[in-house]
Amino acid sequence: MIRDLTDDQARAALPLKWGAVAPGVIPAWVAEMDYRPAEPIEEALVAAVRRGTAGYPAFGDAGLGAAFSGFAERHWGWPVPADATVPTGSVMAGIRLALELVCPPGPVVVPTPCYPPFRDAVAITGRELVPVPLDPDAETATMDLAEVEQAFAAGARTFLLCSPHNPLGRCWTREELTALADLARRYDVRVVSDEIHAPLTLPGATFTPYLTVDERAVVVTSASKSFNIPGVHGAQLVVLDPEDRARLLAAPIPAQNAWSVFGMIAGVAAWTDCDDWLAALVDRFDDQRSRLTDLLATHLPDARMRPLEATYLAWLDLRTYGIADPAGVALEHGVRLGPGSDYQPGLEGHVRVNLATSPERLESIVHRLATAVATSAP
Ligand SMILES: Cc1ncc(COP(=O)(O)O)c(C=O)c1O
Structure with missing residues (x-):
């Protein structure tokens, strides 16, 4: 029921989210989903x-x-x-x-x-x-x-x-x-x-x-x-x-x-x-939430993810890695995240991750963030 967009489809459908990143970069910043709207709306x-x-x-x-x-x-x-x-x-x-x-x-x-x-x-x-x-x-x-x-x-x-x-x-x-x-x-x-x-x-x-x-x-x-x-x-x-x-x-x-x-x-x-589409969407997010938790445990074990009770926007505390602007270094490694300082000026070491995407992209998001952190940590 949830229809995932390919990269090309997403670039056409979501001009802000996908248009604001260079080709090859995964956008996981602004709160839009990489899915087509429900059929009754279309x-x-x-x-x-x-x-x-x-x-x-x-x-x-x-x-x-x-x-x-x-x-x-x-x-x-x-x-x-x-x-x-x-x-x-x-x-x-x-x-x-x-x-x-x-x-x-x-x-x-x-x-x-x-x-x-x-x-x-x-x-x-x-x-x-x-x-x-x-x-x-x-x-x-x-x-x-x-x-x-x-x-x-x-x-x-x-x-x-x-x-x-x-x-x-x-x-x-x-x-x-x-x-x-x-x-x-x-x-x-x-x-x-x-x-x-x-x-x-x-x-x-x-x-x-x-x-x-x-x-x-x-x-x-x-x-x-x-x-x-x-x-x-x-x-x-x-x-x-x-x-x-x-x-x-x-x-x-x-x-x-x-x-x-x-x-x-x-x-x-x-x-x-x-209602049926929304139920399927919430199921997808429930899966993505578990997937993200598991991926972090494997690839970024010192990241702290706030319990995600609602929304498809996960909040990660990466301060233990000692990087002031993890979203900045993540972008250099091919993923655009929301910098914590956007939400609280001066706040260092936090990022917001949009998980409203495919399981495969979510894996790549975490792999790229982990590589960014590993190569940039003091
Ligand atoms: C909490 C919150 N309010 C408002 C908005 C934006 O809504 P609108 O585009 O209708 O102004 C967003 C978008 O992400 C949001 O997260």
Whole structure:
């Protein structure tokens, strides 16, 4: 069911991921998968193109909210109302809108390391970022709630959550999220929860939709990550409070980063018709996670991989090898990885590895990284 792309097909299908590397280099950096999208999505998009559907999207959400609500009920037992969805162009555009239109002014708390555009979203909305480090050495890499409370007490009014977490692969427990929600309520803090990776929760972990513990939050999500369709440009804010929703729906055209008609069509198909494909994808990632663990044990025994609970992005701590920029040396040996310093400026010795590829490529990725480390270690 998961259709792997050959190198040539991947270069044509994924212009950013594969176009940004020289021929022969394996790209395992940006979060895109080396697989074709699910067939129901391809069919819906092809049918739309054949109909000549390439106009402005209609007013309203074109059924995206109802489709998402069916998905949320089936996968997480979450009865989110269909009218809670406000469409937007991308998750990052949605986060920006939430910060500007719903969240009060004041500093924004962001657990770090973080997805790099989180820093940009905070900066372009004129807010101060308050980083709260997630201890990567702790087994759970949990949030330090005492530090979060300190930030709230000092005036922070927004918490930007990534749930599940990119790049650490954490799937926050209900207890962790409830504790955060209690603090947010006490200090009148708005939580914006980016849940784009939620459908990619792996066996052994359970995803908790943040709105089920904090009704005042704003969730931003999209089918784009789990179904490998970021190019069609469609995402959604999910908001339970009618006044917040009205503010978001009233965003003027230049502010709202309008979605595309293809984004809505593909999103509806993904949330409605692709459960079997998603189950096969999660199985593939479960296998790739074991494969990567075994490969590391053989070829890079001193690497520490964070337990991967969700996402297809593994976080490796390579500090014991004494190389400040392992992604830099890996690129010289034919594999492009995400440098840890992209996610936390100044952080040395870490890389993010995208395992959404074939078993063969994953083996080559680890072999090349191991050769890079062996030839560069002091
Ligand atoms: C946590 C997270 N949020 C947002 C995005 C980007 O989403 P979009 O392209 O819809 O802005 C990504 C992409 O990898 C991501 O990992």
